[in-house]
Amino acid sequence: MKSTSIQFLELLHDGFCATDLNGIVLYANPRALELIKLEDYTAITLNFFRDVVKDENLIEEIKSKIAQESSISDIECNLFNRFREYFPVILTANYIRDYDGTPEGYLFLFKEMSAFKEMQVRLVQAQKMESIGLLASGIAHEFNNILSGIMPNAELIKMTTKEKANLARADMIHKASFRAANIVKQLLSFARIHEMDETEALVLNEAVSETLGILDKLFGKEIHLENRIPVDLPAIEANATQLQQVIMNLAINARDALEGSGRIIFSAEVFKNISKDQTLKPGDYIVLKVMDNGHGMTREVMEKIFDPFFTTKEPGKGTGLGLSTVYGIVKSLNGDIRVESEPDKGTRFNVYLPVSHSRLAKKESPDEVTESTSRNVMIIDDDLVVREMAGDLLDFLGHTVVKAETGEEGIELFRTQPSRFDLIIIDLIMPKMNGVTTMERIRAIDEKIKIVITSGVGHTNKKDEMLKKGADAYLQKPYSLDAFRSMFSDLFPE
Numbered sequence: 001m002k003s004t005s006i007q008f009l010e011l012l013h014d015g016f017c018a019t020d021l022n023g024i025v026l027y028a029n030p031r032a033l034e035l036i037k038l039e040d041y042t043a044i045t046l047n048f049f050r051d052v053v054k055d056e057n058l059i060e061e062i063k064s065k066i067a068q069e070s071s072i073s074d075i076e077c078n079l080f081n082r083f084r085e086y087f088p089v090i091l092t093a094n095y096i097r098d099y100d101g102t103p104e105g106y107l108f109l110f111k112e113m114s115a116f117k118e119m120q121v122r123l124v125q126a127q128k129m130e131s132i133g134l135l136a137s138g139i140a141h142e143f144n145n146i147l148s149g150i151m152p153n154a155e156l157i158k159m160t161t162k163e164k165a166n167l168a169r170a171d172m173i174h175k176a177s178f179r180a181a182n183i184v185k186q187l188l189s190f191a192r193i194h195e196m197d198e199t200e201a202l203v204l205n206e207a208v209s210e211t212l213g214i215l216d217k218l219f220g221k222e223i224h225l226e227n228r229i230p231v232d233l234p235a236i237e238a239n240a241t242q243l244q245q246v247i248m249n250l251a252i253n254a255r256d257a258l259e260g261s262g263r264i265i266f267s268a269e270v271f272k273n274i275s276k277d278q279t280l281k282p283g284d285y286i287v288l289k290v291m292d293n294g295h296g297m298t299r300e301v302m303e304k305i306f307d308p309f310f311t312t313k314e315p316g317k318g319t320g321l322g323l324s325t326v327y328g329i330v331k332s333l334n335g336d337i338r339v340e341s342e343p344d345k346g347t348r349f350n351v352y353l354p355v356s357h358s359r360l361a362k363k364e365s366p367d368e369v370t371e372s373t374s375r376n377v378m379i380i381d382d383d384l385v386v387r388e389m390a391g392d393l394l395d396f397l398g399h400t401v402v403k404a405e406t407g408e409e410g411i412e413l414f415r416t417q418p419s420r421f422d423l424i425i426i427d428l429i430m431p432k433m434n435g436v437t438t439m440e441r442i443r444a445i446d447e448k449i450k451i452v453i454t455s456g457v458g459h460t461n462k463k464d465e466m467l468k469k470g471a472d473a474y475l476q477k478p479y480s481l482d483a484f485r486s487m488f489s490d491l492f493p494e
């Protein structure tokens with residue numbers, strides 16, 4: 001019968017070895033054998049130093065430390081298995097001594113750390129993404145303000161000028177600023193502060209086959225797109241447009257990695273997350289798996305793929321915003337995205353999307369846009385450029401505009417002629433009196449007057465709050481003619 005201490009060692013979840021002074025293993029517990037990938041240590045001469053530690057410097061360090069202090073504890077290092085593959089451990093070791101204290105061997109205890117390390121890497125990655133997100137949102141916010149000055153002006157010049165050369169120039173400015181606005185939009189979806197589109201219950205299989213239908217024609221015959229998603233999976237909670245963006249970006253990246261021919265397979269399964277993994281809340285998910293047999297990635301590339309502007313493609317071929325957008329969308333849906341890849345072995349993205357608790361909605365046809373008739377509008381904004389811009393746009397749409405620089409000024413204008421106005425547009429953030437107070441004071445004069453609160457990108461998540469506080473609508477800067485048009489048709493249905 002085995003002694004109780006040996007029984008205890010055999011149950012231990014950590015590796016344990018006893019060796020002589022040369023490192024020859026005299027006893028190894030089952031976990032140690034599992035880690036070293038060895039069935040029987042008695043059949044061969046296993047030397048812990050030579051075969052498992054391997055690193056000469058580390059061997060020296062262990063030996064000399066134990067000689068001085070009799071033990072070492074909690075050393076983070078790599079050990080090697082029989083196939084020379086390393087595994088990260090935390091190692092503790094000390095002398096075995098005989099009855100008069102003379103060292104006669106070593107005891108090694110090692111805790112395998114792969115899972116922990118992996119989680120740590122994910123956590124560090126999540127923290128890195130969080131801080132890049134902050135930076136990206138700051139830049140996007142600034143750019144958005146600048147674009148507020150450029151875009152509508154170019155649009156107005158285009159619509160009013162008759163001179164051909166200027167028309168072409170204005171068109172170029174408009175197109176370039178439109179591209180810039182698109183980059184800003186992608187950055188914002190990465191930084192997760194853009195206006196969150198509403199989510200609904202969606203059937204993943206349908207969403208994927210719709211998108212693949214479009215891509216199939218674009219990708220050509222040599223690229224095989226396959227949808228293996230079971231039709232009977234529970235619905236996911238997402239926004240249809242955003243989900244399409246995720247599927248498109250992953251498919252296009254896979255196509256690029258195939259370099260001409262290969263396969264892209266979409267599959268999915270239910271995943272119940274019970275772990276306390278800090279990057280994914282416990283709950284029910286669908287994992288969407290996107291696999292390709294393309295050129296794959298090195299570990300170095302894999303660590304950076306979600307960073308905005310990281311690309312390995314030639315200049316002009318990729319902006320490096322595809323996966324950052326995907327990351328932002330997936331995170332904003334309370335999901336997660338993970339990647340497995342090796343050079344020349346293909347790539348697999350696993351996208352975790354939460355299962356929906358709402359009912360599947362029926363598809364509706366979009367509302368028709370109607371042209372609105374002339375209205376009297378007051379615009380209250382402390383920023384001269386924005387005020388003028390909004391004025392010009394409203395003017396162009398055929399409305400009459402009165403401008404005020406502060407809340408107080410706007411209130412005064414309204415007090416003297418309350419019946420003159422159909423609508424008041426108020427900037428949310430103003431130095432003296434803010435938009436909400438201004439709105440409340442104006443409503444105290446006439447509770448029925450229509451009020452729109454407007455703000456820059458950093459505050460877009462305020463939409464619901466503003467509607468709750470009584471605004472009739474919320475308008476996001478930078479302004480565009482279309483946004484104004486549809487705002488009028490929503491506020492004044494004809």
Ligand SMILES: Nc1ncnc2c1ncn2[C@@H]1O[C@H](COP(=O)(O)OP(=O)(O)OP(=O)(O)O)[C@@H](O)[C@H]1O
Pocket residue numbers: 249253254257292294295296297301305306310311312313317318319320321322323324346347
């Ligand atoms: N399926 C894949 N196989 C191999 N490498 C990939 C795959 N998907 C992404 N990558 C790598 O990740 C990088 C970043 O991808 P991302 O979609 O963010 O940008 P991009 O495709 O380079 O440019 P953009 O999407 O903005 O046009 C790519 O340049 C590529 O190196």
Ligand SMILES: [Mg+2]
Pocket residue numbers: 249252253318321322323
């Ligand atoms: Mg891409």
